[in-house]
Amino acid sequence: MDGIEARIRHKESLAKIMTADEAALLFRDGMMVATSGNPLMGYPKATFQALSERIRREGGIRIDLLCAGPVGSEVEDVLADVGGIRTRIGAIGGEKLRAAINRGEVRFIEGKGGQLPLHVKRGWYGPVDMAVVEAIGLTREGNIIPSTAVYDSPEWIDAASGVIVEINLNRPMALEGMHDVYQKGGDPIPIVGNPVKRIGVPYFYVNPEKIKGVVLSDRGDKPSGEPKPDLMGALLGQHLLDFFKKEIAAGRLSEPLPPIELGVGDLAGQVMRKIGASDFTNFRFHLPAITDPVLEIVEAGKVDWVSGMALRLSPEAWGRFQANLDRYKQFMVLRPVTICNSPEIIQRLGVIGINGCLEMDLQGQVNSSHVLGAKILTGIAGSYDFSRNGLYSIFVGPSTAKGGKISAIVPMVSHVDHTEHDVDILVTEQGLADLRGLDPHERAETIIRQCAHPDYKGMLSAYLAEAKKEPGHIPFSLEESHSFHLRLKRTGSMKETAS
């Protein structure tokens, strides 16, 4: 292939170039396979597609799939579609995989945020048979030059007995140097001073003998479907901006704002656009992924630095990003999840953690993952690390769902991902509840007053009055704590029917 030596600079590895179909033959039933990427970018497309086709033809292969975060449906769903996943470890992106898990057909084990790769390396999940990673090339020594994602790849490559490298020919070699690969060991992580100053190497270290195959791919990208700002995101963002201003006025914050973490997804993107459009400047972002709205704020000249684990751009935004790659390398860096999400770094940088959620309760607990305590949506992923270690732990979301039939504020969440200890601030379109320094009674009252939808304020206050009849530190009614959820199951709505 023309000019491929410019990408694969390691001579011995040129001999390992194979088709995706050939690579698919390297998998066996019961293998633990690790990969990386996010639902939009950075994951290997061709190899898993070919594996899926092989399974469809031959059957008899179910793998355990390891990836700390949700990954593209071209991995998760194409495999789930043919029954090719026995166990998923990490978090879920694909809709078909999610449905299969909730039907009980696929085992799913949630990963502990950025700690999952460390647990795997300690042997908690058994040996890793194969790591499959997207790359743009190989160095002269045979090390792997990442594509648009770092995440958990360095640990997977370390832990695996074999590695398949999928070279994405659509990504330019100019990406080289965007990455900073440092593996957490027994010493302090040396990020001090300038947070985007490189502390590691621009490649994934690998023993070249472990490389079992090099697959070339020019598959195109999925369109992102990133939405334009809407009212909900603008309302949530405005409450956050007002809060930052109050904290500044109280002397608890100063400009420029501390680094901001904001989860990915539609709503988070809308919130990000609102924050970016404010009077604040000199933003610093410490994010899971660099998204379209982040790039827009960069393009508006309002960003000092960005540290992330991957790009997560629409094809349109990617084009603009690529045109400025060399300039962006000066103040942007992509690092492993074990570094970005490490408590040490989140605390040292003093990151404001902002994450979405499914439901919140009167104690200040948050459910990010399970509908009615049973059905998984995505998994806790990075909110685990940022809610615990952020300078502020903020959760945002609409106060209702399903056209008002569901209140996101409930007496007690049906599943606890974040305890009251890890939640400082709750925000809905109704307002912001600052829970710091409040006792449990005050917390409950504040959440009802500030965050609940007017349709549910009365019901929540009635619950609280009932709960207060029990003596104790926390106003809590065992009898009524799940009454909203039970009514929803029974009647299709959390609202009380007029009688």
Added chain:
Amino acid sequence: MDGIEARIRHKESLAKIMTADEAALLFRDGMMVATSGNPLMGYPKATFQALSERIRREGGIRIDLLCAGPVGSEVEDVLADVGGIRTRIGAIGGEKLRAAINRGEVRFIEGKGGQLPLHVKRGWYGPVDMAVVEAIGLTREGNIIPSTAVYDSPEWIDAASGVIVEINLNRPMALEGMHDVYQKGGDPIPIVGNPVKRIGVPYFYVNPEKIKGVVLSDRGDKPSGEPKPDLMGALLGQHLLDFFKKEIAAGRLSEPLPPIELGVGDLAGQVMRKIGASDFTNFRFHLPAITDPVLEIVEAGKVDWVSGMALRLSPEAWGRFQANLDRYKQFMVLRPVTICNSPEIIQRLGVIGINGCLEMDLQGQVNSSHVLGAKILTGIAGSYDFSRNGLYSIFVGPSTAKGGKISAIVPMVSHVDHTEHDVDILVTEQGLADLRGLDPHERAETIIRQCAHPDYKGMLSAYLAEAKKEPGHIPFSLEESHSFHLRLKRTGSMKETAS
């Protein structure tokens, strides 16, 4: 007073010596008062006793009391007894204070483990008016030489407008040098290599002008009531030892064992004695407090190093400790809670975190703090930090309480302090449940099989069978999740009555 210049080497502070009654006059209604210590040692006794007497005589004073951990009843209960506490922030030690909180007479706000002092310094709780700390003396420059506790004192002294130093004349100046006071800032914490090598200074830095009073005290200690080992502790300890041996056999651990954290209290002490009596040697301990059992293992010559935040010794053990103080300084160190409990240090040292709990559920969630979801016992305190960041997060406790009427294993805990994400191993006298790498169905089955008391296995299995009828990732029944607790409330027992 004879020889007092040897303790108070700072001349200007000699003029500030006053009686406890005089110091008590420095408090005003509504003050935020911070202190430190544990229920046995290291807390200021005379000043709070005198304050309590003043409140009993005069009334009209209620303070907000800040201390990250539970502190002696000579602080908490003597003040609660006279209605002198408006708000308690941190965790609770005193029984009278606990009762007042559960009657709704005192506000109580749980602290976020080792992060509380950092939140206070960020202004989340408003200004701190007075810090009251126990010390053995003042340096020539006027800095404070700690007594037997470090904990949160450095931050309280920093944050407070005034400081009262209570000199405990029963503690020898030979304690000087036992402490290592380093305040967490924006740089990596420089604990690398030998964990007991000092990184800070042997005193609490203070601007001497802030010292409002120096109180001399020779009040005696409370006897500890540390129990001798009993069967429950031995059983729990044996399960832990078996687990360590299995992990070694599997190549996931090696000798000497990683540093061990073990909470304080009767049961933890008994577990510690069992572990200490094993064949393992060269123990390393990274603990909240150095207790009698820890000292016994040291005396048996089986300890490499101990890092803690305080001593928590019975008067008998203290006598033995004191006789060997200079030798112990070589391999023991006392540090602030913001260092000992920092995620950065717990992760770097790879500490095995072992903590007690109140109840555990089939999802692997743990309640450490609230009975029936409402009444506080102590608070989450340091288990917050160790469960999240430990090499293993282990919770131990008896499988039943109240003579078998309460099962500690329930369908869903009535209050969540530690989510499933923060619990790796559960241990009761029945056995050990290793939850790593298990999906929610397997977790529930393993917990019932390994940890539940035989009297409750059938009921728990029946719940699980019911929960499995709901489709989803987690077997969970909204209807029945609190059925055990409701039965307890109704009948006085979680057991089903024969019908």
